Amino acid sequence: MQELTDMHAQDISKFITKLINKKLLVPKGYGRGMTYILSDLFNGKDEFFSLFERFGNQAIHKEERNNDEELTSNHEEVNRDSKEKHMLLYGIAEKVRTHQRLGSNEMKQIIVELCKDCYLTSREITETTNRNMVSISRYLCELVKEGKLELKYPGSLNSKYQVYKTYK
Numbered sequence: 001m002q003e004l005t006d007m008h009a010q011d012i013s014k015f016i017t018k019l020i021n022k023k024l025l026v027p028k029g030y031g032r033g034m035t036y037i038l039s040d041l042f043n044g045k046d047e048f049f050s051l052f053e054r055f056g057n058q059a060i061h062k063e064e065r066n067n068d069e070e071l072t073s074n075h076e077e078v079n080r081d082s083k084e085k086h087m088l089l090y091g092i093a094e095k096v097r098t099h100q101r102l103g104s105n106e107m108k109q110i111i112v113e114l115c116k117d118c119y120l121t122s123r124e125i126t127e128t129t130n131r132n133m134v135s136i137s138r139y140l141c142e143l144v145k146e147g148k149l150e151l152k153y154p155g156s157l158n159s160k161y162q163v164y165k166t167y168k
Contacts, residue, residue, distance in 0.1 A: 006156070020036075024039055025038065026038075089114055089124075092114050111136075119152055119165045143164075149164045149165065150166075151163075
């Protein structure tokens with residue numbers, strides 16, 4: 001639920017407890033392996049979401065939902081620009097793709113340069129540099145900690161919509 005909401009783990013526990021007390025969820029199992037099943041009293045998602053909103057935070061990150069709408073509405077423009085963007089990024093990452101080993105600082109500089117003008121996902125950086133996701137993720141974490149890259153969604157570090165841009 002943390003990936004779908006901006007709720008803290010303790011708030012999620014309290015919320016689930018309220019759903020169990022209202023007999024909307026039935027717990028199965030013990031401890032960390034516990035799962036929950038919707039009860040027969042569950043009349044539909046409207047009751048669930050109204051309880052959820054009364055309890056606290058929004059069900060879905062508004063920014064992420066807006067991001068989906070924005071991506072859909074700008075689909076044609078993205079396709080037109082994507083070839084130009086692709087060629088530009090490949091030019092910047094040429095040295096990374098053609099050399100097996102690069103120094104850590106050189107690799108970081110190239111990632112910062114890739115993220116200079118636009119937000120990029122870790123997958124886009126991985127594909128552009130022809131490196132594995134583990135090493136790129138390590139560099140991204142270091143660059144964020146060093147203040148050289150910014151996150152579009154700083155409150156959701158593991159968001160599937162997370163993108164990186166050079167910090168200005």
